[in-house]
Every structure is written in C-alpha cells, then in structure tokens.
Amino acid sequence: MGELIGLVAVVMIFGIPMLAIWTKHQKEMRQHTGGIADGDAARLVEQVEVLQDRVEVLERIVTDRGYDLATQIEALRDARDTVAQATTRSPKETTR
Known part of the structure; x- marks a missing residue:
C-alpha cells in the first residue's frame, strides 16, 4: 500500500x-x-460556394475548345498586324 x-x-x-x-x-x-458569429460563418460559407461556382465557370471557359480557337485567331491577327507593320516601314527605317 x-x-x-x-x-x-x-x-x-x-x-x-x-x-x-x-x-x-x-x-x-x-x-x-x-x-466568428454564426451569421458571419453562414455568410462566409455562402461566399465560398459562390466563388467555387465562379471558378468552375472560368475553368469551363478556359478549357472550352471555342476559347482555344478564339485565342488562336487573336494570335494570328496579332501576327498579321506585326507583319503588316514591318512591310509598311520606309526604307530609311529598315536601314537603321
């Protein structure tokens, strides 16, 4: 003991x-x-859900083939504009 x-x-x-x-x-x-008050927590949860929905929409837009096609078209337009600007320069500008 x-x-x-x-x-x-x-x-x-x-x-x-x-x-x-x-x-x-x-x-x-x-x-x-x-x-954090209960009302604030509920508001924050709702805000997170809204933001998650927005991110899903943006992901769909970016991974969509149409968006990719639009990006490629814009790249071709930019390239065409660059070539057009290069060919319209005067001879003095190209010799510099």
Missing part, C-alpha cells in the same frame, strides 16, 4: 499541472473559434 501512495503522489504532481495547462488551452481555443 505504501508504494501505491508514492505512485499516486507522483501522478498527481505531474498530472495536475498538465491538466491545468490542457484546460487553459481548451478554453483559449473556444474563445478563438467563438470569435
């Missing part, structure tokens, strides 16, 4: 401070997570 009392004493010496630290931590965590 005497060795059991020693064991209980050691457990209590280390256990009580650890329990105090743990409960303090739990209390602080509750305070931090309680900082």
Whole structure:
C-alpha cells in the first residue's frame, strides 16, 4: 500500500499541472473559434460556394475548345498586324 501512495503522489504532481495547462488551452481555443458569429460563418460559407461556382465557370471557359480557337485567331491577327507593320516601314527605317 505504501508504494501505491508514492505512485499516486507522483501522478498527481505531474498530472495536475498538465491538466491545468490542457484546460487553459481548451478554453483559449473556444474563445478563438467563438470569435466568428454564426451569421458571419453562414455568410462566409455562402461566399465560398459562390466563388467555387465562379471558378468552375472560368475553368469551363478556359478549357472550352471555342476559347482555344478564339485565342488562336487573336494570335494570328496579332501576327498579321506585326507583319503588316514591318512591310509598311520606309526604307530609311529598315536601314537603321
């Protein structure tokens, strides 16, 4: 019985401070997570859903073959404009 009392004493010496630290931590965590009101949390969830929908639409647009085709057409127009500008330069401009 005497060795059991020693064991209980050691457990209590280390256990009580650890329990105090743990409960303090739990209390602080509750305070931090309680900082967002329920209405704000619902609004934020709704906003995230709206943004996810918008991202899905943008992904569909970018991966759509029509968008790729439009991008290629614009690139060809830009290339054509560059060639047209190069051929319309005067001889003085090309010798520089």
